[in-house]
Amino acid sequence: MKHQSTISPLRVAAFLTCAFLLAILLFTSRAQAASVLRDGTYTIDYTVLKAENDSVSMANDYWEKPATVHVKDGKMQVEVTLNHSAWITEYKAPSNGGFADVEVVKEDPAADTRLVRFPVADLTVPLESKIHVTVESVDYDHDYTIRLSFDEDSLKESESAASSKAEASVDKGNSPSPGSAAAVPEKPASERTGKSAALNNAGDETGDSASETGSGDREIPNPKTGDRTPVLALILLFIVSSVFVFRQVLTAERNKK
Template sequence: MKRWLAVSTLLFTLLATLFALPEAYAAAKLSDGTYTVDYSVKKAENDSASMANDYFEKPAKVFVKNGEMNVQLQMNHSKWITLFKVPSGASFVDAPVVSSDKAEDTRVVSFKVDDLSKPLLSKIHVTVESIDYDHDYTIRFVFDEKSIKNIGASDAAAAKPAVEAPAAASSSASKVVEPASKQQPTAVVKDASAKKALTAAAGSQAASSADKSKPVVVNPQTGDTAPITMLILLLAVSGMFLGYKINSRKSKV
Protein backbone atom coordinates (compact mmCIF):
# COMPACT_ATOMS: atom_id res chain seq x y z
CA MET A 1 0.00 0.00 0.00
CA LYS A 2 2.78 2.37 0.97
CA ARG A 3 4.75 1.53 -2.16
CA TRP A 4 1.70 2.15 -4.36
CA LEU A 5 1.15 5.52 -2.65
CA ALA A 6 4.76 6.50 -3.20
CA VAL A 7 4.71 5.56 -6.91
CA SER A 8 1.40 7.39 -7.46
CA THR A 9 2.74 10.51 -5.78
CA LEU A 10 5.89 10.42 -7.90
CA LEU A 11 3.97 10.04 -11.18
CA PHE A 12 1.58 12.85 -10.29
CA THR A 13 4.47 15.16 -9.37
CA LEU A 14 6.34 14.41 -12.58
CA LEU A 15 3.29 15.01 -14.77
CA ALA A 16 2.43 18.26 -12.99
CA THR A 17 6.02 19.45 -13.38
CA LEU A 18 6.19 18.63 -17.09
CA PHE A 19 2.90 20.41 -17.82
CA ALA A 20 3.85 23.49 -15.80
CA LEU A 21 7.39 23.83 -17.20
CA PRO A 22 6.55 25.25 -20.68
CA GLU A 23 4.28 27.91 -19.18
CA ALA A 24 6.87 28.88 -16.60
CA TYR A 25 9.55 29.07 -19.29
CA ALA A 26 7.41 31.27 -21.53
CA ALA A 27 6.58 33.61 -18.66
CA ALA A 28 10.27 34.07 -17.78
CA LYS A 29 11.87 37.36 -18.72
CA LEU A 30 15.17 37.70 -20.54
CA SER A 31 17.84 39.54 -18.61
CA ASP A 32 19.53 42.54 -20.20
CA GLY A 33 21.80 41.47 -23.04
CA THR A 34 21.93 40.52 -26.72
CA TYR A 35 20.43 37.27 -28.00
CA THR A 36 19.69 35.44 -31.23
CA VAL A 37 16.40 33.64 -31.85
CA ASP A 38 15.17 31.59 -34.77
CA TYR A 39 11.73 32.23 -36.21
CA SER A 40 9.40 31.43 -39.07
CA VAL A 41 6.93 33.58 -41.00
CA LYS A 42 3.45 32.10 -41.23
CA LYS A 43 0.19 33.09 -42.85
CA ALA A 44 -2.29 35.15 -40.83
CA GLU A 45 -5.16 32.67 -41.12
CA ASN A 46 -3.35 29.36 -40.47
CA ASP A 47 0.00 27.78 -39.54
CA SER A 48 1.16 27.34 -43.12
CA ALA A 49 4.46 28.97 -44.03
CA SER A 50 4.03 32.30 -45.74
CA MET A 51 5.67 33.06 -49.07
CA ALA A 52 7.43 35.87 -47.17
CA ASN A 53 9.28 33.33 -44.98
CA ASP A 54 12.05 33.16 -47.59
CA TYR A 55 12.44 36.94 -47.63
CA PHE A 56 13.69 37.20 -44.01
CA GLU A 57 17.15 36.17 -42.81
CA LYS A 58 17.41 33.82 -39.81
CA PRO A 59 18.10 34.08 -36.95
CA ALA A 60 16.94 37.44 -35.64
CA LYS A 61 18.71 39.42 -32.92
CA VAL A 62 17.00 40.42 -29.67
CA PHE A 63 18.30 43.39 -27.69
CA VAL A 64 17.09 43.56 -24.09
CA LYS A 65 17.54 46.77 -22.11
CA ASN A 66 15.81 47.42 -18.78
CA GLY A 67 13.45 44.55 -19.51
CA GLU A 68 12.36 45.93 -22.90
CA MET A 69 12.90 43.67 -25.93
CA ASN A 70 13.66 44.92 -29.42
CA VAL A 71 13.90 42.46 -32.30
CA GLN A 72 16.21 43.22 -35.18
CA LEU A 73 15.97 41.25 -38.41
CA GLN A 74 17.19 41.44 -41.99
CA MET A 75 14.98 41.51 -45.07
CA ASN A 76 16.32 40.02 -48.29
CA HIS A 77 14.97 41.23 -51.64
CA SER A 78 14.42 44.57 -49.94
CA LYS A 79 13.14 46.24 -53.14
CA TRP A 80 10.26 43.79 -53.34
CA ILE A 81 9.06 44.50 -49.78
CA THR A 82 7.90 48.06 -50.26
CA LEU A 83 6.02 48.22 -46.95
CA PHE A 84 6.59 46.54 -43.58
CA LYS A 85 4.40 47.45 -40.60
CA VAL A 86 4.37 46.16 -37.02
CA PRO A 87 1.86 46.61 -34.16
CA SER A 88 1.86 49.84 -32.17
CA GLY A 89 -1.03 50.10 -29.75
CA ALA A 90 -4.26 49.52 -31.66
CA SER A 91 -2.72 50.24 -35.08
CA PHE A 92 0.30 49.38 -37.25
CA VAL A 93 3.32 51.57 -38.00
CA ASP A 94 6.33 51.35 -40.32
CA ALA A 95 9.18 49.46 -38.64
CA PRO A 96 12.24 51.76 -38.28
CA VAL A 97 15.15 50.93 -40.58
CA VAL A 98 18.47 50.32 -38.82
CA SER A 99 20.57 49.92 -41.96
CA SER A 100 20.30 49.06 -45.66
CA ASP A 101 22.55 47.75 -48.40
CA LYS A 102 21.38 48.57 -51.92
CA ALA A 103 24.11 46.49 -53.52
CA GLU A 104 23.00 43.36 -51.61
CA ASP A 105 19.33 44.40 -51.80
CA THR A 106 18.86 44.01 -48.03
CA ARG A 107 17.72 46.15 -45.13
CA VAL A 108 17.61 45.65 -41.36
CA VAL A 109 14.60 46.75 -39.31
CA SER A 110 13.98 46.91 -35.56
CA PHE A 111 10.75 46.74 -33.57
CA LYS A 112 9.57 46.20 -30.00
CA VAL A 113 8.24 42.81 -28.88
CA ASP A 114 6.49 42.26 -25.55
CA ASP A 115 6.39 38.45 -25.53
CA LEU A 116 8.43 36.11 -27.73
CA SER A 117 6.11 33.23 -26.87
CA LYS A 118 3.27 34.87 -28.82
CA PRO A 119 3.11 35.29 -32.63
CA LEU A 120 3.67 38.86 -33.82
CA LEU A 121 1.20 40.08 -36.43
CA SER A 122 2.59 42.33 -39.15
CA LYS A 123 1.70 43.66 -42.60
CA ILE A 124 3.77 43.75 -45.76
CA HIS A 125 3.31 44.90 -49.34
CA VAL A 126 5.20 43.02 -52.05
CA THR A 127 5.81 44.58 -55.45
CA VAL A 128 7.73 42.90 -58.28
CA GLU A 129 7.34 45.17 -61.29
CA SER A 130 8.99 42.80 -63.75
CA ILE A 131 6.17 40.26 -63.37
CA ASP A 132 3.37 42.72 -62.56
CA TYR A 133 3.11 41.41 -58.98
CA ASP A 134 1.52 43.80 -56.46
CA HIS A 135 -0.14 42.49 -53.28
CA ASP A 136 -0.72 43.13 -49.57
CA TYR A 137 -0.29 40.44 -46.95
CA THR A 138 -0.90 40.01 -43.24
CA ILE A 139 1.68 37.64 -41.76
CA ARG A 140 2.76 36.32 -38.36
CA PHE A 141 6.28 36.02 -36.94
CA VAL A 142 6.52 32.90 -34.78
CA PHE A 143 9.63 32.85 -32.58
CA ASP A 144 11.27 29.63 -31.41
CA GLU A 145 12.04 30.23 -27.73
CA LYS A 146 14.06 27.03 -27.49
CA SER A 147 16.58 28.47 -29.94
CA ILE A 148 17.32 31.60 -27.87
CA LYS A 149 21.05 32.07 -27.36
CA ASN A 150 22.81 34.75 -25.33
CA ILE A 151 25.60 36.24 -27.47
CA GLY A 152 26.76 39.13 -25.30
CA ALA A 153 26.00 42.15 -23.18
CA SER A 154 23.27 44.63 -24.05
CA ASP A 155 24.20 47.02 -26.85
CA ALA A 156 21.70 49.89 -26.95
CA ALA A 157 23.54 51.62 -29.78
CA ALA A 158 23.27 48.60 -32.06
CA ALA A 159 19.55 48.35 -31.47
CA LYS A 160 18.93 52.04 -32.16
CA PRO A 161 17.50 52.68 -35.65
CA ALA A 162 19.54 54.85 -37.97
CA VAL A 163 18.16 58.16 -39.19
CA GLU A 164 16.81 56.67 -42.35
CA ALA A 165 13.35 56.41 -43.81
CA PRO A 166 11.91 52.98 -44.68
CA ALA A 167 12.03 51.91 -48.31
CA ALA A 168 9.71 54.02 -50.43
CA ALA A 169 6.32 52.38 -50.90
CA SER A 170 4.46 52.50 -54.15
CA SER A 171 1.27 54.55 -54.30
CA SER A 172 -0.77 51.37 -54.48
CA ALA A 173 0.72 50.27 -51.12
CA SER A 174 -0.80 53.13 -49.12
CA LYS A 175 -3.61 50.91 -47.93
CA VAL A 176 -3.24 47.47 -46.40
CA VAL A 177 -5.79 44.82 -47.23
CA GLU A 178 -6.58 42.26 -44.52
CA PRO A 179 -6.92 39.46 -44.06
CA ALA A 180 -4.60 38.12 -46.73
CA SER A 181 -6.91 35.17 -47.39
CA LYS A 182 -9.41 37.50 -49.05
CA GLN A 183 -6.93 38.45 -51.76
CA GLN A 184 -4.79 35.70 -53.23
CA PRO A 185 -1.84 36.54 -55.50
CA THR A 186 -2.60 36.28 -59.20
CA ALA A 187 0.64 37.37 -60.81
CA VAL A 188 0.61 38.03 -64.53
CA VAL A 189 3.90 36.98 -66.08
CA LYS A 190 5.08 39.47 -68.65
CA ASP A 191 8.71 38.41 -68.59
CA ALA A 192 9.52 34.69 -68.40
CA SER A 193 13.15 35.32 -67.45
CA ALA A 194 12.09 37.59 -64.57
CA LYS A 195 9.76 34.91 -63.25
CA LYS A 196 12.56 32.36 -63.40
CA ALA A 197 14.87 34.69 -61.49
CA LEU A 198 12.17 35.28 -58.83
CA THR A 199 11.68 31.54 -58.31
CA ALA A 200 15.43 30.85 -58.19
CA ALA A 201 16.00 33.62 -55.63
CA ALA A 202 13.27 32.33 -53.33
CA GLY A 203 14.56 28.74 -53.62
CA SER A 204 18.12 29.81 -52.86
CA GLN A 205 17.00 31.76 -49.79
CA ALA A 206 14.98 28.81 -48.50
CA ALA A 207 17.99 26.49 -48.87
CA SER A 208 20.21 28.99 -47.08
CA SER A 209 17.76 29.24 -44.18
CA ALA A 210 17.49 25.45 -43.91
CA ASP A 211 21.26 25.06 -43.57
CA LYS A 212 21.54 27.34 -40.56
CA SER A 213 22.17 25.66 -37.21
CA LYS A 214 19.85 26.22 -34.27
CA PRO A 215 21.91 26.64 -31.10
CA VAL A 216 20.02 25.82 -27.94
CA VAL A 217 20.57 27.30 -24.50
CA VAL A 218 18.62 25.70 -21.69
CA ASN A 219 18.48 28.80 -19.55
CA PRO A 220 18.91 31.92 -21.73
CA GLN A 221 17.58 34.20 -18.98
CA THR A 222 20.78 33.85 -16.97
CA GLY A 223 23.19 32.24 -19.42
CA ASP A 224 23.39 29.27 -17.07
CA THR A 225 23.61 25.96 -18.92
CA ALA A 226 22.33 23.93 -15.96
CA PRO A 227 19.34 21.82 -17.07
CA ILE A 228 16.26 23.41 -15.51
CA THR A 229 14.13 20.34 -16.05
CA MET A 230 16.53 18.10 -14.14
CA LEU A 231 16.68 20.50 -11.19
CA ILE A 232 12.91 20.66 -10.98
CA LEU A 233 12.59 16.89 -11.19
CA LEU A 234 15.17 16.44 -8.43
CA LEU A 235 13.23 18.83 -6.21
CA ALA A 236 10.00 17.00 -6.97
CA VAL A 237 11.52 13.60 -6.15
CA SER A 238 13.03 14.97 -2.93
CA GLY A 239 9.64 16.32 -1.89
CA MET A 240 7.98 13.00 -2.66
CA PHE A 241 10.58 11.07 -0.66
CA LEU A 242 10.20 13.42 2.30
CA GLY A 243 6.42 13.00 2.20
CA TYR A 244 6.81 9.23 2.06
CA LYS A 245 9.07 9.26 5.14
CA ILE A 246 6.62 11.41 7.08
CA ASN A 247 3.72 9.09 6.21
CA SER A 248 5.79 6.05 7.22
CA ARG A 249 6.53 7.51 10.63
CA LYS A 250 2.91 8.42 11.19
CA SER A 251 1.78 4.88 10.30
CA LYS A 252 4.22 3.41 12.85
CA VAL A 253 2.83 5.66 15.59
Protein backbone atom coordinates in the same frame (compact mmCIF):
# COMPACT_ATOMS: atom_id res chain seq x y z
CA MET B 1 -14.15 -8.00 12.21
CA LYS B 2 -11.64 -6.37 9.97
CA HIS B 3 -12.34 -2.71 9.31
CA GLN B 4 -12.10 -1.69 5.67
CA SER B 5 -11.39 1.94 4.98
CA THR B 6 -13.37 3.57 2.23
CA ILE B 7 -12.26 6.26 -0.16
CA SER B 8 -14.79 8.96 -0.78
CA PRO B 9 -15.24 9.86 -4.47
CA LEU B 10 -15.44 13.48 -3.34
CA ARG B 11 -11.98 13.26 -1.78
CA VAL B 12 -10.61 11.68 -4.93
CA ALA B 13 -12.10 14.47 -7.03
CA ALA B 14 -10.64 17.11 -4.71
CA PHE B 15 -7.20 15.50 -4.86
CA LEU B 16 -7.20 15.27 -8.66
CA THR B 17 -8.40 18.85 -8.99
CA CYS B 18 -5.63 20.14 -6.72
CA ALA B 19 -3.02 18.13 -8.61
CA PHE B 20 -4.29 19.45 -11.93
CA LEU B 21 -4.29 23.07 -10.77
CA LEU B 22 -0.78 22.69 -9.38
CA ALA B 23 0.48 21.31 -12.69
CA ILE B 24 -1.11 24.21 -14.58
CA LEU B 25 0.42 26.71 -12.15
CA LEU B 26 3.90 25.23 -12.54
CA PHE B 27 3.63 25.18 -16.33
CA THR B 28 2.39 28.78 -16.47
CA SER B 29 5.12 30.00 -14.11
CA ARG B 30 7.76 28.27 -16.21
CA ALA B 31 6.42 29.81 -19.43
CA GLN B 32 6.34 33.28 -17.89
CA ALA B 33 9.87 32.92 -16.52
CA ALA B 34 11.11 31.81 -19.94
CA SER B 35 9.62 34.91 -21.57
CA VAL B 36 11.48 37.30 -19.23
CA LEU B 37 15.02 38.07 -20.35
CA ARG B 38 17.70 40.03 -18.58
CA ASP B 39 19.07 43.08 -20.35
CA GLY B 40 21.40 42.19 -23.20
CA THR B 41 21.57 41.13 -26.85
CA TYR B 42 20.43 37.74 -28.10
CA THR B 43 19.86 35.84 -31.33
CA ILE B 44 16.82 33.71 -32.04
CA ASP B 45 15.61 31.62 -34.97
CA TYR B 46 12.14 32.16 -36.35
CA THR B 47 9.82 31.12 -39.16
CA VAL B 48 7.51 33.30 -41.23
CA LEU B 49 4.08 31.66 -41.26
CA LYS B 50 0.88 32.28 -43.15
CA ALA B 51 -1.80 34.32 -41.43
CA GLU B 52 -4.49 31.65 -41.45
CA ASN B 53 -2.51 28.54 -40.46
CA ASP B 54 0.91 27.23 -39.48
CA SER B 55 2.09 26.60 -43.04
CA VAL B 56 5.38 28.26 -43.92
CA SER B 57 4.90 31.39 -45.99
CA MET B 58 6.87 31.94 -49.18
CA ALA B 59 7.91 35.19 -47.53
CA ASN B 60 10.03 33.10 -45.16
CA ASP B 61 12.77 32.99 -47.81
CA TYR B 62 13.06 36.77 -47.75
CA TRP B 63 13.49 37.15 -43.98
CA GLU B 64 17.08 36.37 -43.00
CA LYS B 65 17.77 34.20 -39.95
CA PRO B 66 18.46 34.52 -37.10
CA ALA B 67 16.85 37.63 -35.68
CA THR B 68 18.55 39.78 -33.07
CA VAL B 69 16.78 40.61 -29.80
CA HIS B 70 17.84 43.65 -27.79
CA VAL B 71 16.54 43.75 -24.21
CA LYS B 72 16.75 46.93 -22.15
CA ASP B 73 14.83 47.64 -18.94
CA GLY B 74 12.76 44.53 -19.60
CA LYS B 75 11.58 45.74 -23.02
CA MET B 76 12.44 43.82 -26.18
CA GLN B 77 13.32 45.13 -29.63
CA VAL B 78 13.74 42.64 -32.48
CA GLU B 79 15.88 43.27 -35.55
CA VAL B 80 15.53 41.29 -38.78
CA THR B 81 17.19 41.62 -42.16
CA LEU B 82 15.13 41.50 -45.36
CA ASN B 83 16.57 40.45 -48.69
CA HIS B 84 14.89 41.54 -51.94
CA SER B 85 14.22 44.65 -49.94
CA ALA B 86 12.96 46.63 -52.94
CA TRP B 87 9.98 44.30 -53.30
CA ILE B 88 8.82 44.80 -49.70
CA THR B 89 7.58 48.36 -49.93
CA GLU B 90 5.72 48.36 -46.59
CA TYR B 91 6.32 46.48 -43.35
CA LYS B 92 4.17 47.09 -40.29
CA ALA B 93 4.39 45.52 -36.83
CA PRO B 94 1.95 45.68 -33.88
CA SER B 95 1.97 49.02 -32.06
CA ASN B 96 -0.47 50.53 -29.53
CA GLY B 97 -3.30 48.20 -30.47
CA GLY B 98 -2.78 48.67 -34.21
CA PHE B 99 0.07 48.44 -36.71
CA ALA B 100 2.87 50.91 -37.42
CA ASP B 101 5.80 51.03 -39.82
CA VAL B 102 8.87 49.26 -38.51
CA GLU B 103 12.00 51.30 -37.89
CA VAL B 104 14.60 51.08 -40.65
CA VAL B 105 18.02 50.71 -39.03
CA LYS B 106 20.02 50.62 -42.23
CA GLU B 107 19.72 49.81 -45.93
CA ASP B 108 22.10 48.43 -48.52
CA PRO B 109 20.66 49.15 -51.99
CA ALA B 110 23.55 47.37 -53.71
CA ALA B 111 22.84 44.13 -51.85
CA ASP B 112 19.08 44.84 -51.86
CA THR B 113 18.82 44.29 -48.09
CA ARG B 114 17.24 46.22 -45.26
CA LEU B 115 17.67 45.90 -41.50
CA VAL B 116 14.50 46.77 -39.58
CA ARG B 117 13.60 46.97 -35.90
CA PHE B 118 10.31 46.69 -34.01
CA PRO B 119 9.14 46.08 -30.43
CA VAL B 120 7.96 42.65 -29.29
CA ALA B 121 6.07 42.07 -26.06
CA ASP B 122 6.19 38.26 -25.99
CA LEU B 123 8.43 35.89 -27.95
CA THR B 124 6.19 32.94 -27.07
CA VAL B 125 3.36 34.20 -29.28
CA PRO B 126 3.60 34.45 -33.10
CA LEU B 127 3.89 38.10 -34.09
CA GLU B 128 1.35 39.19 -36.69
CA SER B 129 2.70 41.66 -39.24
CA LYS B 130 1.49 43.44 -42.37
CA ILE B 131 3.53 43.75 -45.55
CA HIS B 132 3.00 45.21 -49.00
CA VAL B 133 4.81 43.62 -51.93
CA THR B 134 5.39 45.44 -55.19
CA VAL B 135 7.27 43.97 -58.16
CA GLU B 136 6.96 46.40 -61.04
CA SER B 137 8.64 44.12 -63.56
CA VAL B 138 5.74 41.66 -63.36
CA ASP B 139 3.01 44.18 -62.46
CA TYR B 140 2.59 42.68 -59.00
CA ASP B 141 1.11 44.75 -56.17
CA HIS B 142 -0.50 43.12 -53.11
CA ASP B 143 -0.94 43.27 -49.34
CA TYR B 144 -0.22 40.33 -47.05
CA THR B 145 -0.54 39.34 -43.42
CA ILE B 146 2.23 37.14 -42.04
CA ARG B 147 3.19 35.83 -38.60
CA LEU B 148 6.70 35.56 -37.17
CA SER B 149 6.96 32.47 -34.98
CA PHE B 150 10.04 32.58 -32.74
CA ASP B 151 11.82 29.40 -31.62
CA GLU B 152 12.49 29.96 -27.93
CA ASP B 153 14.77 26.93 -27.73
CA SER B 154 17.19 28.62 -30.15
CA LEU B 155 17.47 31.78 -28.05
CA LYS B 156 21.06 32.48 -27.03
CA GLU B 157 23.20 35.41 -26.07
CA SER B 158 24.77 37.11 -29.05
CA GLU B 159 28.42 36.19 -29.62
CA SER B 160 29.26 39.83 -30.23
CA ALA B 161 27.63 40.76 -26.92
CA ALA B 162 29.51 38.02 -25.09
CA SER B 163 32.83 39.08 -26.60
CA SER B 164 32.06 42.70 -25.73
CA LYS B 165 31.60 41.73 -22.09
CA ALA B 166 34.91 39.88 -22.12
CA GLU B 167 36.69 42.86 -23.63
CA ALA B 168 35.02 45.20 -21.16
CA SER B 169 36.48 43.24 -18.27
CA VAL B 170 39.96 43.95 -19.68
CA ASP B 171 39.43 47.41 -21.06
CA LYS B 172 36.12 49.10 -20.36
CA GLY B 173 36.92 51.91 -22.73
CA ASN B 174 36.99 49.65 -25.80
CA SER B 175 33.62 47.94 -25.41
CA PRO B 176 31.26 48.43 -28.38
CA SER B 177 27.85 50.04 -28.15
CA PRO B 178 25.27 47.70 -26.60
CA GLY B 179 22.77 48.69 -29.28
CA SER B 180 25.05 47.65 -32.12
CA ALA B 181 23.37 45.84 -34.99
CA ALA B 182 26.59 44.11 -36.04
CA ALA B 183 25.25 40.75 -34.92
CA VAL B 184 22.78 40.65 -37.80
CA PRO B 185 24.41 39.22 -40.95
CA GLU B 186 23.46 40.53 -44.36
CA LYS B 187 23.57 38.41 -47.48
CA PRO B 188 23.97 39.91 -50.95
CA ALA B 189 21.08 39.55 -53.33
CA SER B 190 23.30 37.46 -55.61
CA GLU B 191 23.13 34.64 -53.08
CA ARG B 192 19.36 34.60 -53.39
CA THR B 193 19.25 33.90 -57.14
CA GLY B 194 17.09 31.03 -58.17
CA LYS B 195 14.20 32.24 -55.99
CA SER B 196 10.81 32.91 -57.50
CA ALA B 197 10.41 36.20 -59.33
CA ALA B 198 8.07 37.54 -56.67
CA LEU B 199 5.99 36.64 -53.64
CA ASN B 200 3.08 36.09 -55.98
CA ASN B 201 2.29 32.70 -54.47
CA ALA B 202 2.68 33.70 -50.85
CA GLY B 203 -0.87 32.79 -49.88
CA ASP B 204 -0.93 35.21 -46.95
CA GLU B 205 -2.62 37.99 -48.87
CA THR B 206 -5.51 39.84 -47.32
CA GLY B 207 -6.64 40.85 -50.79
CA ASP B 208 -7.39 38.84 -53.91
CA SER B 209 -4.27 36.85 -54.84
CA ALA B 210 -4.24 33.07 -55.25
CA SER B 211 -3.38 30.68 -52.45
CA GLU B 212 0.19 29.62 -51.91
CA THR B 213 1.29 26.48 -53.74
CA GLY B 214 4.31 24.22 -53.89
CA SER B 215 6.84 24.39 -51.07
CA GLY B 216 4.89 27.17 -49.43
CA ASP B 217 2.15 24.69 -48.48
CA ARG B 218 4.42 22.60 -46.31
CA GLU B 219 3.42 22.36 -42.69
CA ILE B 220 5.89 22.87 -39.88
CA PRO B 221 5.60 21.39 -36.41
CA ASN B 222 3.55 23.50 -34.02
CA PRO B 223 5.80 26.36 -32.93
CA LYS B 224 7.47 25.71 -29.62
CA THR B 225 6.74 29.26 -28.63
CA GLY B 226 3.19 29.86 -27.59
CA ASP B 227 2.55 26.13 -27.92
CA ARG B 228 -0.59 25.08 -26.06
CA THR B 229 0.04 21.35 -26.45
CA PRO B 230 1.35 20.82 -22.88
CA VAL B 231 -1.77 22.43 -21.41
CA LEU B 232 -4.08 20.37 -23.62
CA ALA B 233 -2.15 17.24 -22.70
CA LEU B 234 -2.58 18.01 -19.01
CA ILE B 235 -6.30 18.55 -19.44
CA LEU B 236 -6.68 15.29 -21.35
CA LEU B 237 -4.61 13.43 -18.77
CA PHE B 238 -6.75 14.90 -16.00
CA ILE B 239 -9.99 13.78 -17.66
CA VAL B 240 -8.74 10.26 -18.42
CA SER B 241 -7.26 9.74 -14.97
CA SER B 242 -10.40 11.11 -13.31
CA VAL B 243 -12.64 8.70 -15.19
CA PHE B 244 -10.34 5.78 -14.37
CA VAL B 245 -10.07 6.60 -10.67
CA PHE B 246 -13.81 7.17 -10.29
CA ARG B 247 -14.55 3.83 -11.93
CA GLN B 248 -12.09 2.11 -9.63
CA VAL B 249 -13.58 3.76 -6.54
CA LEU B 250 -17.17 3.03 -7.53
CA THR B 251 -16.30 -0.59 -8.34
CA ALA B 252 -14.66 -0.98 -4.94
CA GLU B 253 -17.69 0.55 -3.23
CA ARG B 254 -20.07 -1.80 -5.02
CA ASN B 255 -17.96 -4.85 -4.12
CA LYS B 256 -18.13 -3.95 -0.43
CA LYS B 257 -21.92 -3.85 -0.38
